[in-house]
Amino acid sequence: xxxxxxxxxxxxxxxxxxxxxxxxxxxxxxxxxxxxxxxxxxxxxxxxxxxxxxxxxxxxxxxxxxxxxxxxxxxxxxxxxxxxxxxxxxxxxxxxxxxxxxxxxxxxxxxxxxxxxxxxxxxxxxxxxxxxxxxxxxxxxxxxxxxxxxxxxxxxxxxxxxxxxxxxxxxxxxxxxxxxxxxxxxxxxxxxxxxxxxxxxxxxxxxxxxxxxxxxxxxxxxxxxxxxxxxxxxxxxxxxxxxxxxxxxxxxxxxxxxxxxxxxxxxxxxxxxxxxxxxxxxxxxxxxxxxxxxxxxxxxx
Amino acid sequence: xxxxxxxxxxxxxxxxxxxxxxxxxxxxxxxxxxxxxxxxxxxxxxxxxxxxxxxxxxxxxxxxxxxxxxxxxxxxxxxxxxxxxxxxxxxxxxxxxxxxxxxxxxxxxxxxxxxxxxxxxxxxxxxxxxxxxxxxxxxxxxxxxxxxxxxxxxxxxxxxxxxxxxxxxxxxxxxxxxxxxxxxxxxxxxxxxxxxxxxxxxxxxxxxxxxxxxxxxxxxxxxxxxxxxxxxxxxxxxxxxxxxxxxxxxxxxxxxxxxxxxxxxxxxxxxxxxxxxxxxxxxxxxxxxxxxxxxxxxxxxxxxxxxxxxxxxxxxxxxxxxxxxxxxxxxxxxxxxxxxxxxx
Ligand SMILES: Nc1ncnc2c1ncn2[C@@H]1O[C@H](COP(=O)(O)OP(=O)(O)O)[C@@H](O)[C@H]1O
Ligand SMILES: [Mg+2]
Numbered sequence: 235x236x237x238x239x240x241x242x243x244x245x246x247x248x249x250x251x252x253x254x255x256x257x258x259x260x261x262x263x264x265x266x267x268x269x270x271x272x273x274x275x276x277x278x279x280x281x282x283x284x285x286x287x288x289x290x291x292x293x294x295x296x297x298x299x300x301x302x303x304x305x306x307x308x309x310x311x312x313x314x315x316x317x318x319x320x321x322x323x324x325x326x327x328x329x330x331x332x333x334x335x336x337x338x339x340x341x342x343x344x345x346x347x348x349x350x351x352x353x354x355x356x357x358x359x360x361x362x363x364x365x366x367x368x369x370x371x372x373x374x375x376x377x378x379x380x381x382x383x384x385x386x387x388x389x390x391x392x393x394x395x396x397x398x399x400x401x402x403x404x405x406x407x408x409x410x411x412x413x414x415x416x417x418x419x420x421x422x423x424x425x426x427x428x429x430x431x432x433x434x435x436x437x438x439x440x441x442x443x444x445x446x447x448x449x450x451x452x453x454x455x456x457x458x459x460x461x462x463x464x465x466x467x468x469x470x471x472x473x474x475x476x477x478x479x480x481x482x483x484x485x486x487x488x489x490x491x492x493x494x495x496x497x498x499x500x501x502x503x504x505x506x507x508x509x510x511x512x513x514x515x516x517x518x519x520x521x522x523x524x525x526x527x528x529x530x531x532x533x534x535x
Numbered sequence: 536x537x538x539x540x541x542x543x544x545x546x547x548x549x550x551x552x553x554x555x556x557x558x559x560x561x562x563x564x565x566x567x568x569x570x571x572x573x574x575x576x577x578x579x580x581x582x583x584x585x586x587x588x589x590x591x592x593x594x595x596x597x598x599x600x601x602x603x604x605x606x607x608x609x610x611x612x613x614x615x616x617x618x619x620x621x622x623x624x625x626x627x628x629x630x631x632x633x634x635x636x637x638x639x640x641x642x643x644x645x646x647x648x649x650x651x652x653x654x655x656x657x658x659x660x661x662x663x664x665x666x667x668x669x670x671x672x673x674x675x676x677x678x679x680x681x682x683x684x685x686x687x688x689x690x691x692x693x694x695x696x697x698x699x700x701x702x703x704x705x706x707x708x709x710x711x712x713x714x715x716x717x718x719x720x721x722x723x724x725x726x727x728x729x730x731x732x733x734x735x736x737x738x739x740x741x742x743x744x745x746x747x748x749x750x751x752x753x754x755x756x757x758x759x760x761x762x763x764x765x766x767x768x769x770x771x772x773x774x775x776x777x778x779x780x781x782x783x784x785x786x787x788x789x790x791x792x793x794x795x796x797x798x799x800x801x802x803x804x805x806x807x808x809x810x811x812x813x814x815x816x817x818x819x820x821x822x823x824x825x826x827x828x829x830x831x832x833x834x835x836x837x838x839x840x841x842x843x844x845x846x847x848x849x850x851x852x853x854x855x856x857x858x859x860x861x862x863x864x865x866x867x868x869x870x871x872x873x874x875x876x877x878x879x
Binding site: 326328331333356357359360361363364366368370371372373374382383386387432435436439 | 668759761762763764765766767768769770771772775779780783784
């Protein structure tokens with residue numbers, strides 16, 4: 235595989251362009267940063283080409299072509315039902331569990347076919363962690379929640395587990411709040427804490443990618459802000475893909491944004507498709523597709 | 536971010552009920568006086584009915600206990616309340632201790648659970664998690680059919696078809712474990728007929744499998760998808776997901792299933808009476824004949840008279856107490872399990 239050290243160029247390039255603070259009254263700031271275009275040296279983690287996803291006979295999304303680079307945060311935005319979750323779940327093979335769901339086209343992960351015959355889906359999910367829309371801690375203690383992943387990977391020694399748990403909770407900015415009560419039930423945590431616990435639980439298996447499906451939709455603004463800060467830190471070591479309903483959030487945290495929409499096909503069924511994928515600043519300030527512009531203006535205005 | 540704040544999703548369209556309520560002129564005093572709403576009489580009648588129904592059940596229960604106690608008085612006064620627990624069994628001296636029968640009843644029930652629970656959990660997991668969707672309903676149907684077979688049919692089938700082959704199996708098993716410390720005693724020399732505590736436990740185990748399966752299946756099926764996905768998303772295999780998400784979620788529900796199965800097993804009468812071999816001497820040898828509180832009533836009530844008849848009725852009373860105690864223990868176990876993590 236490619237040389238190890240993280241690729242700061244991509245991250246820094248993204249950084250400088252995404253810190254545009256878009257407020258509802260300022261949809262198009264006058265000074266538009268130039269579109270940097272694809273940054274040379276971006277290390278591609280996921281490469282999707284002509285991806286189509288079906289639930290049984292129904293085609294849920296079609297025509298998805300995009301690549302996701304290392305140490306970037308990519309945001310999926312678009313109206314409800316346009317297939318954001320569906321595409322996200324194809325990235326760690328969660329669809330394997332849904333009877334009838336089928337992924338066509340190719341998705342590569344670090345150049346390897348994610349749906350290849352020899353690929354072990356459990357191993358894929360260990361490397362590509364997922365945080366769900368609704369926090370879903372296990373009805374176990376905080377400690378056992380975090381230790382769950384390491385345990386199924388064969389870590390047995392208590393001292394080793396303790397180290398992993400502390401490190402994961404620290405990375406998820408939750409350690410200070412729970413270090414005194416690791417033995418109490420995870421169900422006693424507040425919504426924001428529970429979501430950070432779920433992030434910590436995903437981090438405990440040391441994944442390469444974190445997929446987040448509207449991770450803040452059930453949280454209050456303060457908890458949301460904490461998770462956004464956290465993503466900013468995690469991006470140094472991880473690749474993040476986030477589905478969000480919140481335009482400001484996409485603008486604040488992401489380096490690249492994919493806009494999806496759903497349109498009726500020839501048979502009158504609504505099918506989701508990728509409209510535009512570009513640097514976040516470009517999508518939010520001078521999108522090339524009128525549908526993107528319409529959606530963003532509508533959502534901000 | 537300034538004062539812009541976070542736009543919350545637009546609230547759902549106004550609830551019409553609320554709107555009308557706020558527009559209605561408030562009655563002068565909504566809490567006292569005024570005409571009764573039309574539903575009031577029905578509500579009241581329903582409440583009276585419910586109380587009556589509850590009372591009826593209570594009256595039946597109390598009268599059962601009273602009648603049993605009255606008929607069993609001869610037995611109890613013969614030896615005092617101690618005969619409820621006594622292990623003495625000397626019919627010639629009119630000593631009918633309930634203790635050994637109660638113990639053997641518990642042994643049969645426990646052994647039946649040892650047989651039924653793993654099978655039930657296995658079937659329930661297979662049906663909820665592993666079997667292809669199309670195969671699920673037929674499997675459930677067949678198992679539920681098992682529950683519809685009358686107890687006496689089970690007993691006769693076991694007696695006619697299986698007790699003799701089982702006797703051979705028992706002989707082999709006994710030979711294999713002879714001399715092994717505890718196991719050698721538990722699986723001691725078998726009865727020639729194959730009628731034994733083990734045979735009774737097998738038939739009871741088969742009989743309680745459908746109910747235990749049905750409850751565990753229900754419990755497994757209620758494990759939230761979110762929990763299963765949480766586990767799988769961390770790289771769990773299907774079996775690891777079952778252990779990590781479904782079992783913890785289902786713990787108290789499975790305990791409930793086990794206790795309900797235990798209650799059924801304790802009360803099972805006619806099938807046990809047919810295959811247990813009718814020996815009232817307490818034994819630790821599971822391959823030897825035994826008897827239970829219920830089966831002895833079925834086997835002996837017809838010919839019994841005097842103290843013996845009174846004792847048999849007393850056994851019914853002991854059986855009733857036993858099931859009530861199991862129910863109480865079950866409740867407290869479940870309450871404790873619920874308090875731990877607040878699930879199920
Ligand atoms: N498990 C499923 N079975 C069948 N259809 C589904 C399933 N999940 C999603 N869909 C359909 O796929 C389309 C895209 O859904 P989804 O990816 O959840 O959209 P989004 O996340 O953008 O709101 C919708 O029409 C939805 O009804
Ligand atoms: Mg979604």
